[in-house]
Amino acid sequence: MGYVAIKGGGRAIAGAEAAMEALRCAEGEAGTPLTLAAIEQQLRLLTSRVVSEGGLYHPRLAALAIKQMQGDTLEAAFALRAYRSTKPRLLDLPVQETRQMRLIRRISSAFKDIPGGQMLGPTTDYALRLMRLDLADESPEAFRSVSRRFLDGVADNDLPDSYPKVVDALREEGLLPPLTRSREAAFDITRDPLVFPVPRSAALATMARAETGSLLAIAYSNMRGYGDVHPTIAELRVGYLPVVLPHPVTGEPIEAGEVLVTECEVVAMYEGADSDGPPTFTLGYGACFGHNEVKAISMAILDRALQKGMRDGPANPSEDPEFVLLHVDGVDSMGFASHYKMPHYVTFQSDMDRLRTTQGKADAAQSSQGVES
């Protein structure tokens, strides 16, 4: 009695929860529960993904969500979003200055040498993807000594706090249009629905908390030929961005803390002068919470593609703001994919009614005309 069995729910839901919990703890006596610190630090790229897609910079809560959802990034980001729904918005942030980022990595693929220099930093870009079998049975002593040895002999003030930005140099040379500060208030996608056409700030905010894979897939379609952005990475930087808020009493800007962000600026080929000035390169911008370079690059390419689509009309899916912005949210798309698992027997009953009626009419028509099937 398949259909009936799906009814009668409270006990079934409790049972499902218990089964999930049993699998989480299936190691039994031999197991050690994951600590949140271990998830936050050792699975830092996973935590990065979840704070970014969850749209809430709270690495410790993200670690908890990862533990609770047993490593499912979509579910973990979802839990963080739902938590965010319970919180009021307290204030509008002033524009935060990424020139002040405390960098751990910055590269440019446009110039061999850039002001401040290339800094490869933590990346697997040039690592050989060979299995490190020594990690399979890592000794705690060896594990604990790595960080200490890495920092040994590094003076605190060896590194500058911040670096100049590559795009500033391009602007000075007139290769990029001068920076104009928008007078429009930034669009808050958590407080206003997207009603198209939407401003660029709404597109950027939507992509900043988009699901990494979804963003990558649409950006990749542009890279392969369903589009023609052909980006050059002017600068990709990863680091800690100071968050500056007005003091609640004095109104003076104060640093409230810092958030790990990834920022990417891509330069694309110039367009015919759409203003009175001379032709220049065009810019695409991507940024997200955490360390997630593929996401920042994908976002920057799509920002460029969408700006083109907004100006000339979309020639490809990646240039269509509706197509991109309504299909990259992980919480929305995974929720809807999951909902098909719920009972649909009323609608299916209705579907069968239509099909049977139509079949009946087709049969009647065939038998009266003697037509073969």
Next chain:
Amino acid sequence: MNVGYELPLDDAAYSFGFLDEYAKREVRRTILKAICIPGYQTPYASREMPMGRGFGTGGLQVTLSLIGEGDTLKVIDQGADDSVNAVNLRHFVELTCPGIDTTERTTEASLIQSRHRIPEVALSESQVMILQVPYPDPLVVVEPSEARRKVMHGEADYSRLLTKLYEDIVQFDEITISHRYPTRINDHYVIDPSPIPRYDVPRLDNSPALILLGAGREKKIYAVPPYTRAEPLAFDDVPFRIEDFRDAQGKRRPCARCGATDSFLDELIDDDGNKQWQCSDSDYCHSRLAERDTIPGEAMS
């Protein structure tokens, strides 16, 4: 990333109705606008709820924004109060809204949240019906772009939708839309009435109860206000038709449990492969059985 700060454990207690007060106020404003423009899909900044998009988060935000102490809530899914998703949603509202009552009886409820059905018993002026909506726009079958659909709605341009219905008749000699039947509200906007069967569409017309439709993922709320015209799209010579529950002899099938011949039926296949038909509205079926049991002299089947 930073270590050394504590989790907000003291925040674990949620406010009444889960959402913060600003969010609930925004939903109520949207509802007012939706009532003022019958059938218009009013955009709002739908919040993420702790259950999946597609599981009724739009209906739930409407319910949580309206419910208060003294309200009695009924939650159904596929017509049943004990369907897993209905149980889950009801449990969540009970958890976050202390002081409210829940019921399975349609007549006792002041708020009814439902997926895919409108109860069999006629609703009253003191009730609010909240339907969960996956696709708010009936034009999506003929036009994928939301921006273009918005213009079509504004101009009441439903020609492509009517053409689709016409093409159905040409190809199949029947309109093939089974559920989510496009319905014109107050002689202007055509709505997707949510995936209710065609059987329930006439219940929207001049309903004494306010009917609110919430689409969480698509971020829209729309309404069929009380005593408002709701007319399924059809042609003069091809009238709108509800689901047919007659057997091969043309006799209306009764519910196998309560014997009702005036309810929407679920088709069931038992372990032996035999088909059975039962009321989809579980409260309607239970109430009929209970009534029959209390009437002396009438035998149990």
